[in-house]
Amino acid sequence: MRIESKDQFAAFQAQAREREAGRKKRVLVCCGTGCLATGAREVAEAFAYEIAERGLDVEIGLGVKSTGCHGFCERGPLVVFQPEGLLYTKVQAKRVPEIVEKTILGGEIIPGLLYKNPADNERIPAYEEIPFYKNQVRVAMRNIGRIDPTDLTDAVAHDAYAGLAKALFEMTPDEVLDEVETSGQRGRGGAGFYTARKWRSCKAAPGDRRFVLCNGDEGDPGAFKDRSIMEGDPHSVLEGMIIGAYALGAHDGYIYVRDEYPLAVVNLQAAIVEARKAGLLGENILGSGFDFDIRISRGGGAFVCGESSALMRSLAGKTGEPRAKYVHSTEKGLFDLPTVLNNVETWAGIGAIIHHGGAWFASMGTARSKGTKAFSLVGKVKNTGLIELPMGTTLRHIIYDIGGGVLKDRPFKAVQTGGPSGGCIPENLLDLPVDYERLTEAGSMMGSGGMIVMDDRTCMVDVARYFLAFLTEESCGKCVPCREGLKQMLGIFDALVEGRGRQGDIERIETLAAGMQLGSLCELGKSAPNPVLSTLKYFRSEYEAHIADRACPAGICRDLTAFEIMDDCDGCHVCFKACPTNAIEGTIKELHVIHHDLCISCGACLDVCPTDSIRTFPKIELAVREVV
Amino acid sequence: MAEQPCVDLSKTEAILGSYPHEEPSLIQVLQDVHRAYNYLPCDVLVRVAEVLEVPLAKVFSVSTFYKAFSLEPQGDTIIKVCTGTACHIRGAGQLVEELERKLGIGAGETTEDLKFTVKTVNCVGACAMAPVMIVGEKYWGGAKPARMSRYLAEGGSDEN
Numbered sequence: 205m206r207i208e209s210k211d212q213f214a215a216f217q218a219q220a221r222e223r224e225a226g227r228k229k230r231v232l233v234c235c236g237t238g239c240l241a242t243g244a245r246e247v248a249e250a251f252a253y254e255i256a257e258r259g260l261d262v263e264i265g266l267g268v269k270s271t272g273c274h275g276f277c278e279r280g281p282l283v284v285f286q287p288e289g290l291l292y293t294k295v296q297a298k299r300v301p302e303i304v305e306k307t308i309l310g311g312e313i314i315p316g317l318l319y320k321n322p323a324d325n326e327r328i329p330a331y332e333e334i335p336f337y338k339n340q341v342r343v344a345m346r347n348i349g350r351i352d353p354t355d356l357t358d359a360v361a362h363d364a365y366a367g368l369a370k371a372l373f374e375m376t377p378d379e380v381l382d383e384v385e386t387s388g389q390r391g392r393g394g395a396g397f398y399t400a401r402k403w404r405s406c407k408a409a410p411g412d413r414r415f416v417l418c419n420g421d422e423g424d425p426g427a428f429k430d431r432s433i434m435e436g437d438p439h440s441v442l443e444g445m446i447i448g449a450y451a452l453g454a455h456d457g458y459i460y461v462r463d464e465y466p467l468a469v470v471n472l473q474a475a476i477v478e479a480r481k482a483g484l485l486g487e488n489i490l491g492s493g494f495d496f497d498i499r500i501s502r503g504g505g506a507f508v509c510g511e512s513s514a515l516m517r518s519l520a521g522k523t524g525e526p527r528a529k530y531v532h533s534t535e536k537g538l539f540d541l542p543t544v545l546n547n548v549e550t551w552a553g554i555g556a557i558i559h560h561g562g563a564w565f566a567s568m569g570t571a572r573s574k575g576t577k578a579f580s581l582v583g584k585v586k587n588t589g590l591i592e593l594p595m596g597t598t599l600r601h602i603i604y605d606i607g608g609g610v611l612k613d614r615p616f617k618a619v620q621t622g623g624p625s626g627g628c629i630p631e632n633l634l635d636l637p638v639d640y641e642r643l644t645e646a647g648s649m650m651g652s653g654g655m656i657v658m659d660d661r662t663c664m665v666d667v668a669r670y671f672l673a674f675l676t677e678e679s680c681g682k683c684v685p686c687r688e689g690l691k692q693m694l695g696i697f698d699a700l701v702e703g704r705g706r707q708g709d710i711e712r713i714e715t716l717a718a719g720m721q722l723g724s725l726c727e728l729g730k731s732a733p734n735p736v737l738s739t740l741k742y743f744r745s746e747y748e749a750h751i752a753d754r755a756c757p758a759g760i761c762r763d764l765t766a767f768e769i770m771d772d773c774d775g776c777h778v779c780f781k782a783c784p785t786n787a788i789e790g791t792i793k794e795l796h797v798i799h800h801d802l803c804i805s806c807g808a809c810l811d812v813c814p815t816d817s818i819r820t821f822p823k824i825e826l827a828v829r830e831v832v
Numbered sequence: 833m834a835e836q837p838c839v840d841l842s843k844t845e846a847i848l849g850s851y852p853h854e855e856p857s858l859i860q861v862l863q864d865v866h867r868a869y870n871y872l873p874c875d876v877l878v879r880v881a882e883v884l885e886v887p888l889a890k891v892f893s894v895s896t897f898y899k900a901f902s903l904e905p906q907g908d909t910i911i912k913v914c915t916g917t918a919c920h921i922r923g924a925g926q927l928v929e930e931l932e933r934k935l936g937i938g939a940g941e942t943t944e945d946l947k948f949t950v951k952t953v954n955c956v957g958a959c960a961m962a963p964v965m966i967v968g969e970k971y972w973g974g975a976k977p978a979r980m981s982r983y984l985a986e987g988g989s990d991e992n
């Protein structure tokens with residue numbers, strides 16, 4: 205059906221909501237990348253089979269639908285029962301008949317499948333009561349996990365395209381711009397540029413053809429909020445882009461999706477096809493006379509292509525090398541025409557801003573960072589997953605109240621934000637309210653919203669080396685300070701982790717960093733020293749230990765670390781099985797020992813030891829022992 | 833460079849037929865070609881350059897710039913180990929080492945019998961389940977070196 209007027213859209217909306225209200229019982233199976241990995245598709249199929257077999261869809265109006273990522277991936281597959289809002293975690297296909305029998309037909313809760321709060325081991329039935337969800341405020345991710353991403357009617361029942369209809373029929377393009385300005389929204393892809401300011405500068409550029417682009421490259425390792433939005437609510441991205449195009453008078457849009465996100469491409473493509481059919485995309489949108497269409501372009505697996513000028517070159521079929529920034533892409537972007545590029549989450553927020561008003565959005569957040577922000581909370585934290593919170597929430601609240609604290613209650617060491625351009629924030633800054641300015645002041649960055657929690661078993665020199673290795677690989681090689689600076693710096697770090705560090709290395713690193721910040725062509729090189737400088741700033745003693753003592757205090761750097769089993773070992777034999785080189789000897793229920801000549805210091809034994817009976821010590825002490 | 837085996841160009845023609853013959857199509861065409869042949873054969877690159885009217889040097893430059901492209905034939909099953917930050921701090925390195933012990937190949941290499949190719953990738957967006965490994969199309973979350981044989985045996989055949 206093609207919608208051709210404001211009234212027809214209103215009728216479609218009413219119909220969609222009615223269908224929604226009429227469907228009482230539902231089973232929602234999360235089918236995001238994370239849950240699919242743990243067998244969600246088999247679970248969804250088992251429910252569909254079981255429900256059809258018992259003729260339940262007629263009986264109680266039960267429909268299985270596959271929702272996008274809830275962000276709670278580690279406990280997948282996740283299943284939500286509506287209208288009760290009951291959540292089951294780690295559901296296996298073979299238990300589906302039992303679940304249908306007991307829970308759906310019998311109204312009985314199966315305690316073993318409920319979420320267990322790691323803070324107090326209590327089981328919580330309702331999904332909205334779980335601290336992980338309860339403390340969130342979702343704007344960009346408003347419909348993720350609530351709608352079937354492949355069903356337009358379902359999305360519309362949850363307010364999708366309501367903002368678009370308002371923009372097209374009740375607002376002029378300039379009024380849309382004003383509303384976005386009132387919201388104070390800033391870009392969610394990294395630098396935090398004001399959205400309205402970017403749009404205005406593009407609109408003021410001469411020429412009558414302009415482009416609207418969506419950056420779905422999400423290159424920061426450890427960040428996956430854009431993936432979940434594209435997979436779980438693709439219509440929110442399309443809606444934002446159409447509204448933006450209307451404000452700018454653009455008729456062509458592209459979404460650049462990274463190669464590693466196949467499901468995002470499939471769901472976006474399906475949404476585009478459906479939106480075109482419904483008259484929400486293409487010519488004469490909703491009968492308003494406005495034309496705009498969107499195409500998807502798959503990236504080729506290059507981190508630098510997330511950078512705006514590189515992305516535009518890549519869209520034009522070229523290698524993704526950035527250009528200098530004195531030419532603004534809002535004036536000369538894709539094919540040298542005026543272009544607006546925004547991040548997935550930025551676009552996803554636009555529909556809600558227009559629908560609820562800019563003032564509503566601006567009522568959340570801090571003085572200069574408005575609204576909410578999505579983060580992926582990962583690493584050594586109990587509850588990993590996607591969260592969205594008002595700007596200004598403290599890191600402590602995020603990591604302890606929502607994340608449930610550090611895995612295995614180990615000591616907290618740092619949280620890494622902002623990906624390879626960001627930095628590591630130490631414990632004494634945990635009360636930092638998270639917004640663009642505060643993170644930058646702390647030597648890190650907002651970036652794509654990855655938050656990687658690190659415990660005492662994380663070596664900060666190794667982390668910095670990791671990002672350098674990543675960036676060395678990903679540097680496009682066009683400018684010398686980035687290409688050579690990274691290589692030289694990585695060389696020094698290799699020496700540090702291998703125990704070949706020399707006095708003066710820290711100063712050499714700082715000199716190189718200053719040169720790269722000053723001389724690099726694009727932000728990749730300019731910000732590349734951030735992980736190094738922030739770890740140096742907060743964890744300098746770890747660097748010094750690597751150089752002066754040839755020791756890795758965290759016991760991670762292999763060339764510097766040896767392992768031994770302490771006397772309280774109860775001989776459970778678990779480490780014996782985990783050791784990849786058979787370096788552990790011992791019979792069950794007796795003290796085990798590690799043979800240092802066979803040990804490769806991988807730490808597999810320490811990670812599995814249930815009694816914490818394995819300790820690390822500097823490898824150079826081994827030589828001393830042999831002497832005595 | 834080793835002699836490339838002659839390949840059937842008809843698949844290339846079909847792919848080229850579905851895109852406008854201009855430079856912006858290049859990456860999309862190469863992606864489809866890569867999917868069809870599992871790598872970018874030399875003869876195909878020549879043909880793509882000819883049809884899209886892009887200099888062969890540029891086609892080559894794009895083919896080597898992006899990580900998704902391989903100029904060498906790849907194994908039937910591609911094993912991707914995520915070495916993104918979340919996976920790194922949860923032990924992705926040990927997975928790569930275990931693969932090296934089991935298959936005798938490092939990251940970026942292919943077994944001689946063309947069964948497996950091992951690659952490392954930077955975050956597949958499933959960080960909550962780190963460390964993550966993808967064998968064929970099958971994702972394994974919370975992957976452990978000790979379970980590697982199982983991943984290799986089950987991975988390729990699963991349709992998930």
Ligand SMILES: Cc1cc2nc3c(=O)[nH]c(=O)nc-3n(C[C@H](O)[C@H](O)[C@H](O)COP(=O)(O)O)c2cc1C
Binds near residue numbers: 396421424509726
């Ligand atoms: C090396 C590099 C990588 C980047 N990667 C991404 C990315 O993956 N996703 C993204 O949205 N922005 C990325 N950016 C930021 C973009 O250049 C650009 O600022 C952003 O897409 C603009 O959208 P926004 O204003 O909505 O944030 C990257 C920047 C640099 C320098």
Ligand code: FES
Binds near residue numbers: 425914955957959
């Ligand atoms: S870091 Fe491995 S999936 Fe994100």
